[in-house]
Amino acid sequence: MTYVLPTEEQQLAVDSFRKFLESEIRPFARQYTDRFIPKEAMLEITPALAEFGLPGADIQEEFGGLGLPLVTRAMLLEELMTVSVDIGLFMMINCGIARFLANLAPAHLRERYLPGVMAGRVFGAFGISEPDVGSNVIDIKTKGVRDGDHWVINGEKTWITGGHYSDFFICTTRTSEKGLSHFLIDREEHGYETRNIEKIALNSQSTAQIFVTDARVPHSNMCGEEGVGxxxxxxxxxxxxxxxxxxxxxxxxxxxxxxxxxxxxxxxxxxxxxxxxxxxxxxxxxxxxxxxxxxxxxxxxxxxxxxxxxxxxxxxxxxxxxxxxxxxxxxxxxxxxxxxxxxxxxxxxxxxxxxxxxxxxxxxxxxxxxxxxxxxxxxxxx
Ligand SMILES: Cc1cc2nc3c(=O)[nH]c(=O)nc-3n(C[C@H](O)[C@H](O)[C@H](O)COP(=O)(O)OP(=O)(O)OC[C@H]3O[C@@H](n4cnc5c(N)ncnc54)[C@H](O)[C@@H]3O)c2cc1C
CATH class of the missing domain: 1.20.140.10 (Butyryl-CoA Dehydrogenase, subunit A, domain 3)
Structure with a gap:
């Protein structure tokens, strides 16, 4: 197993990333200590992070990623998190989003969103939690009702990391009495509102509520099979x-x-x-x-x-x-x-x-x- 000591290649990648973090990201993060980083400012650093493989390091080469092990990407994330847990958390979510798109999204969504996410220019989020749904994921109330080729989705999500920055989010939705499904909801195309939540810490990045009201989302925006959410x-x-x-x-x-x-x-x-x-x-x-x-x-x-x-x-x-x-x-x-x-x-x-x-x-x-x-x-x- 590779988790005990980094290989020579992993160490080289970590060392050069560390230099970049010290010269570019630490001063940036310091400037925003306990202050919210606006989206425009976040966009000043994310394309540079993307050059080092966050979030694309572990994505299959056929989809434009580097095809590296998850462990290598984790080593890079760990360095970033040591310098700034706010930026690290936000990037961690976008790493998860990239992998979700690569593995579960239909080809048309993967082709449309994945390159932007891997380039650090498009941001996603995961919307699972709701005001009455935390530990009990099975009770999700956000509801999708089928209407021809579309689903009409209504609900409220909360505590969503990167919610305020998001261009789209993966919405865990109830699509039948017992079944949950995932939809990609685009902020511009289908519409949703976000509101940031102030917390004891980690306020430099966004933790947000997301409000979805009568969003008409095409059936083809479902990720993964219906009911296996x-x-x-x-x-x-x-x-x-x-x-x-x-x-x-x-x-x-x-x-x-x-x-x-x-x-x-x-x-x-x-x-x-x-x-x-x-x-x-x-x-x-x-x-x-x-x-x-x-x-x-x-x-x-x-x-x-x-x-x-x-x-x-x-x-x-x-x-x-x-x-x-x-x-x-x-x-x-x-x-x-x-x-x-x-x-x-x-x-x-x-x-x-x-x-x-x-x-x-x-x-x-x-x-x-x-x-x-x-x-x-x-x-x-x-
Ligand atoms: C910084 C941050 C980022 C987050 N990012 C996201 C995100 O990106 N997307 C998203 O969907 N959600 C996100 N969340 C939400 C997070 O996943 C939930 O807060 C978490 O699952 C707990 O749910 P809750 O807050 O509703 O607590 P509750 O479920 O209400 O739990 C309250 C307390 O009861 C305990 N408890 C609950 N059930 C049991 C049980 N069966 N037995 C024993 N104890 C129990 C819990 O451990 C806890 O101590 C985020 C939360 C935070 C704080």
Whole structure:
């Protein structure tokens, strides 16, 4: 498996991407700390990110991608997430969108949207969650009613990453009493409205409500077969969860880096705090949690690359990495003492960001129920 150490080629790709991130993306992200990046500004950086393979790295060459393993793309995403979890999250969604279009969209939609997404000029989003539908995806209320060659779709989505930036979104829609289906809804062509949601953190990118009112969407905009939307959503989660874990890895890496530098600089009781054994132990624990999280996330991603189903490993990686980051980023604040609570130091923001990540793509509680179901064969969901 390739998740333990990068190959020489992967390392070269990561190194050159890191240089680009330091010179271009870090200063850009700093400019927008806790401030919303307008779409025009986002469009200034996304074509450059696309040159490095985000989001097209893992897309089949026949569709214009680079045909690289998912793990290689994940290594690039991890670097981006370490510099900016906001931009990393937004790009992660568009990576998922590119793969969804490549694997599930009919040819006419793939040909129309995929090149723009891979070039970083067109943005998509995934609309699953609704005001009354979070953990219970099966209860989706957004409804499509067939009308000849079209479907008339009505509903409200919420917490949608990149919603405000989106040119189109994949709408998980109820198309029969028991069946869900996916539609590609275009903002201009079929119409939908978005409204941004302010949160404790991650406000530089968009988390949005989406309102769909009497959108007439052609039947040919259905992605995947009619009625199998739940199965396809579960498959999407399998891939998304280790990626959400990567967001937390980015946060842990950034926190640890700041903490090591601070602990080697700050003196108390006549010596640097890194030499106090309780602080040293905390740093060792932070690094170990980060490393274990990385192994778990890359194991799941490697399994997907190898075509091995890994819902359980993906859930393990998601809850472990995201909850580890909450602890690691909190410890980073603790090691910074009072300074850690101020805007002068990044650890305050990293700790706020870490709290957000255990929630999307299935909460920690839901991941544990999935893992236990896989082990016992007994489902807590029925
Ligand atoms: C930053 C961010 C980005 C997001 N991006 C997207 C996106 O792009 N697209 C999208 O569709 N959605 C997105 N979401 C929504 C996200 O997937 C949901 O918030 C998540 O699934 C939880 O749903 P909920 O918030 O409604 O919580 P609820 O489902 O209401 O859960 C509330 C609490 O109850 C617990 N709980 C629920 N059911 C059970 C159970 N059976 N057993 C034990 N505990 C339970 C939960 O763990 C949680 O602690 C995003 C959310 C966030 C915060």
């Amino acid at each position: 739940l199965k396809n959503t579960v498959k999407e989660f399998e891939m998304a969860r280790p990626h959400v874990g990567l967001l937390s890895i980015g946060l842990m890496r950034a926190s640890l880096e700041e903490t090591i530098a601070y602990a080697k600089e700050r003196k108390q009781f006549g010596k640097v705090i890194a030499s106090h054994q309780l602080i040293a132990a905390k740093i060792a624990e932070m690094a170990t949690l980060l490393d274990a999280s990385k192994l778990m996330c890359y194991r799941a991603l490697s399994m997907i690359d190898m075509g091995i189903r890994c819902d359980m490993q993906s859930s393990m990686a998601k809850w472990f990495a995201t909850e580890s980051a909450v602890k690691v980023c909190r410890d980073a604040v603790q090691i910074h003492g009072g300074n850690g609570l101020t805007k002068e130091f990044n650890v305050e923001r990293l700790a706020r960001e870490a709290i957000v990540i255990p929630i999307p793509d299935g909460t920690t509680e839901i991941q544990k129920l999935i893992i236990a179901r896989a082990l016992t064969g007994v489902s807590a969901f029925v």
